[in-house]
Amino acid sequence: MGTADYVYPSTNVEGESRHRVAIPPPQPFVKTLKNSLKETFFPDDPLRQFKNQPASRKLVLGLQYFFPIFEWGPRYTLDFLKSDLISGITIASLSIPQGISYAKLANLPPILGLYSSFIPPLVYAMMGSSRDLAVGTVAVASLLIASMLGAEVNAIENPTLYLHLAFTATFFAGVFQASLGFLRLGFIVDFLSHATIVGFMAGAATVVCLQQLKGILGLDHFTNATDVVSVMRSVFSQTHEWRWESGVLGCVFLLFLLVTRYFSKKKPRFFWISAMAPLTSVILGSVLVYLTHAEKHGVQVIGKLKKGLNPMSFGDLVFVSPYLTTAFKTGVITGIVALAEGIAVGRSFSMFKNYHIDGNKEMIAIGMMNIAGSCTSCYLTTGPFSRSAVNFNAGCKTAMSNVVMAIAVMFTLLFLTPLFHYTPLVVLSAIIISAMLGIIDYEAAIHLWKVDKFDFVICMSAYIGVVFGSVEIGLVLAVRIIIVCDGSTISNNLKLRIITNISFSFFFVCRLQYL
Incomplete structure (x- = not known):
């Protein structure tokens, strides 16, 4: 027996026998490197389940691995459908006004917010592993798109090019996200620690709230910069253009949204009151503007929204200079932020229900839904906390709640878009501010x-x-x-x-x- 394998007995001061642990023999460099790489990239050994299985079984397991819907779908019950139906309708009432609001925040046509709440949720329902994640557009990614693309292309002067660059950035974000998942590089997201996310999200929420002063005050011209100095300079240099009608309307609806959210926090069983408040605000604001003709007195409205489902946009992607670098950089940065938020939200709610989420599979699912979205007139989507929290509180059982939400959005796109014509922009600003205040932790x-x-x-x-x-x-x-x-x-x-x-x-x- 070698000295490295021998365990030396010894006695401590109290007379109790104890043993020193043997030092393991040194490993060759290649073997050590191999073990380190395996531990980093394949800690769960995803290929283990395929060993010693017939070809037909391997095909089924492969489909279930990349499309979890084939795993939980056969076990789906009527009770699950009842819960997912309630959850889906509830989050649809929140995603419709928020989708329109966040599209405006990104300087994109409002209809894109509805488009982005239709196709991506369907893709995620098939490929995602979270039962609680509610897919849709988010404020931080929308702000990033407006900031980074707006520095190169003016959305007002050249709206077509700006729109195409937004689709291209979404495509690059999806490719980047899916590549991280396929290459099993999920640990990269861990560089965004809890402290980083808390500070980053609070800062982004502060900036987003300040940006909404444009809508609250009814300003026509506003800075493209996002820093607080530029925003305050833009606000107070145009005091002569402030519209009191818009300001009063915005403050009233913001107070209404904050009161309903406070009430729902105090009485969790009435969570649906806070969830329905944004859509209620949109309806009340539209009726008020229609009856009083407030659009003729300085209150800006959305205007006409096109009816119909998502048009194809694959041919609109821009892969030529000089804008390719801008679209790629925007896509990578927004993709990282969207991944961090989506995976963090999914893991948070999975802990409450005690089920496992594979970060690499989530990256693939989020990436593929953004690739599909970029080809169907959608911009960047992920799993926002506000909608996922409503989905969780509404009692969702599976990702089918995203399908129900998508069907509700589809119905809206086909039949209800004319009803948003008189929706005041100030209400959308109030909805964004209310949502962002909840992010500042x-x-x-x-x-x-x-x-x-x-x-x-x-x-x-x-x-x-x-x-x-x-x-x-x-x-x-x-x-x-x-x-x-x-x-x-x-x-x-x-x-x-x-x-x-x-x-x-x-x-x-x-x-x-x-x-």
Whole structure:
């Protein structure tokens, strides 16, 4: 027996016998590398279930792996359908007004918000592994698209090119997301820690709320920049164009939305009141404008929306210079943000119901639904927290609730779009502000300060970067601090020096931006 395999008996001070654990023999470099790669990329060994199976069984298992609907579909019951039907109709009442609102936030035609709530949910229902995720457009990704594409192409002066670039960015986002899933690179999303997400989402929510001052005040011209300095300068340099009618209407509906949400939080069984409030606001606002002809007194309305289902848009994708780089960069950054939000939301609700979500399969599902969406006049979608929370509280059982929602949106596209003609834009702004205020989690930031000062610095770096720089600057800044500073081997003094260095660099860049 070699010395490496021998276990030496010893006795401690209290006379109890104990043994030293043997040191394992050194492994060859190739074998060590192979084991590390397997542990990183294949911790769940997805091919294990295919071993020693006949060809027909392998085909079934393969379909179930990439299309989970073939796994839970045969076990679907009438009771499940009743629950999913209620959940689907409930989230449809929320996704329709939010979809229109977020499309306007992205400087895209409002109808695209409805298109994006029809095809992508159907794709996710077949390929997604989450039972609770409600698919649709999100405010942060919409803001990113408006910011990054708007820096290259003016959506008002050249709306066709801007629209085509939005489709192209969505296509690149989908390809990037699906590639991460196929290559089993889901661990990359882990670089966006909890502290990063809290600060980034709060900063993005703050910026989105400030952007809605354009709709609340009824302004025609507004800055394309997203930082707080540019937005405030744009607001207060146009005080002579503020419309009091629009402001009063916006404040009334915002108060209504906030009160209903507060009531639903206090009485969780009445969650449907908060879920129905946005659609109720749209209906009441449209009726009020129609009866009072408020559109003639400074209250802006949506106008005509086209009837019919999604037209094909594959031929509209732009793969030529000089806009290819812009579309690719926008797609990758928005794709990362959408993945982080969708997977985080899906995992959160799966823990409540005690079932497993495969991050790599989720990446494939989200990527494929965005690829399909880019070819059918949709822009970037993922699983937003607000709609998923409503879906969860409504008692959904499977992803079939997304199918029910898509059918409700299809019915709206075919028959109900003329009813949105008189919907005031100020109501859409109020809906966005109400949704964004729920994302600012100040309690989580306070908890980070109490538990880990370094995580708090990361959180605030992301927040300040988004609010005073841009959404992409805040995200990159926080991730850079994590990559450089993470690890217990780095001393606190060195962490402080690195953070100070990065912070000064950031404020220098922002200073140049404002000059």
